[in-house]
Amino acid sequence: MKKDGHIHTPFCPHGSTDSFEQYIEKAIEQNFASISFTEHAPLPAGFIDPTPDQDSGMKAALLQPYLQELRTLKELYQDKITIHIGLEVDYISGFELETRHFLNEVGPFLDDAILSVHFLKHDDAYCCIDFSEEVYLNFAKQIGSIRSMYDLYYKTVRKSIDADLGSYKPKRIGHPTLIHKFQLAHQEQIDDAAQIKQLLRYMKVAGYELDVNSAGLSKPLCKEPYPPFPFIDFAKSIELPLVFGSDAHTAQDLHQHYSIIFP
Template sequence: MQKRDGHIHTPFCPHGSSDSFEKYITKAIDNGFTEITFTEHAPLPFPFTDPTPDKDSGMKHELLPAYFEQLQVVKERYKGQIIINIGLEVDYIVGFEEQTRNFLNKVGPMLDDAILSVHFLQHHARYTCIDFSDEVYLQFAKEVGGIQPMYDLYYETVKQSILADLGPYKPKRIGHPTLIHKFQLAHSETIDDSAQIESVLQLMKAHHYELDFNSAGLSKSFCQEPYPTIDHALFAKKIGVPIVFGSDAHTANDLHQHYNVLQQKLTF
């Protein structure tokens, strides 16, 4: 069986760990994985201001050459043992499409794989990182008029990311498209967003995108489910959306987290 983990962070992550590329790679080999993609958070577009306190949502622009160089070295070193894809997790930020397209045009030739994700939502010209903390999440919900309006804005933004013209090197995989569930247990409301999720997945199908079936939510105390849920991943599979498992590991310890449980239920 081909085992693939398509969403892995690195020592270049400013909010992650210093675990080396080799630590991730040897663990992947030991666990029988045949292919992995390192998808570090791409530098945020200028002049976007990171709203997080430490401004550490993306790697620094000046580190990109070293990131690509080090990945080329390990890619060659472990050739024949495991396929290592050089990738990035690129943020879709409303209003910064041109800057993102220019960035992708520049780095695209060096990428084997990539993910397009929504972490930042815009409201009244201000941006919020909705997966930063439960406090930030709940405060943002108040600002936009409630939990449901926040969910609506999130899915609308994900749809915009799918439809956006980001050039020939635009990532073909949509990252954790139900990330808005990360703090769902921090509020007491019951939101039925199944129709919205299915609409997103159908749009992905229509525009030939892969799904980042992301296990990280299972380890989040206020989420306790993957992004998206198994039922919605099964829906994606049913309509023909390619599914790529992603552990979204920010430490080697979290690499391939929950893979076996999800694989048994879905077979991806």
Template sequence: MKRDGHIHTHFCPHGTKDSTESYIEKAIKSGFTDISFTEHAPLPNNFIDPTPMKDSSIRMDQLSPYMHEINRLKAAYQRDIRIRVGLEVDFIAGYENEIKSFLDDIGPSLDDAILSVHFLKVGNQYYCSDYSKEVFAELAAACGSVEAAYNLYYDTVEASIQADLGQFKPKRIGHPTLIHKFQTVHDEKIEDSAQILHVLQLMKKMGCELDVNGAGFSKPECLEAYPPLPYIGYAKSLGIPLVFGSDAHNVNGLHKHYEKFYTYLS
């Protein structure tokens, strides 16, 4: 079975205008039998998106049209491919109750979901850690160092894994080394292997799945998977379920780098 479990759509405000049908047709042509559309879930109403364009996620009023479109296509293509309707849900420290409430409402309607960390809290301010190299530099300065920013990220990922978000909490943890996105820019060698191993061990303990995310290979400031390949091998040795995710934000990115992960997924 060829599966891509992390795909964004034209509903994403920082994504593409490519039609959802074009994603599905490419998946079928590429021999994939199972895909999940996992659009960025609406952020909590009382959370202010720190990105300049406030475009990190779909709006709440877009959620129903998104769900309707994916469910319509799910039925239309049911003989050709399995399509799952899902969301990528942000874990935001301090907003656990709002996230749980949202999941309680939407969870019964989902086939799949990912829990990811993008936003980090320093004092009373939130930073979108993967937005740009400039924002990452601001985050590192606020934390006191690049290493401190990495530590905050892993602490937040661990908090997401352990958080009580109710019965519909996503099982899959998204790109758990996303903090590496700008590693060739800050040009500091951060020794974070212990944190990554601990995150994976905690995922095993809590019964999580791993988003084997290929998007970092396409980022010139990263040039590796999230997490890097040796850690994917370690996760497999622990028995953590692995789900490839292209994290595509356009048709061109769909299934990209899948061949790099084949031996881990087989």
């Protein structure tokens, strides 16, 4: 069964205005049986988004309209495709309690959810490490090295798995090698194979799914999926559940590279 479990929407403040219907009709046309809309959830109360436009998450006031529109579309298209109502929830170190409260409120209305790390904390300040090449490289300088940034990223993903976020905590970890997004910009060979395998094993033991995210293949300074191909194979070998995700922010990018990931 063809499924795309990581799709953004017109409710994304840094995405496109492509309509839900454009995504849905394309999915039907390409014979996908199931899709999950996983818009960036509103960021925790009290967290200040470090990106210039503070547009990393959906505005809280738009959450209910988002859920309602998807409920309507889910029913409208039920005979053609299975639509899951979901969110991509940020794990932000230090905001576990706020995230748990949010999930307790919204969880009963969701069919699916992803837990992702986009923000790293250093010296009580946060950085959105996938925002831009410049932000990424500057953050590495702040914490001492590219290697230190990689280490902090994997440590934070592991913390997201360990975090007590309540009974509605997402059970799929989003793009767990997102730290590779600008890997061709830093001119260093970072051997993180052991860390990736350790993380995937940890996810398996903890009962999580892996977001096999194809978006990195389209990023000019990444050129590989998250995680890279050898680790997709490794995940299969340890029977870690895999869910393809295009991480599409436009209808054009929907299901991008699916046939390469799952030939």
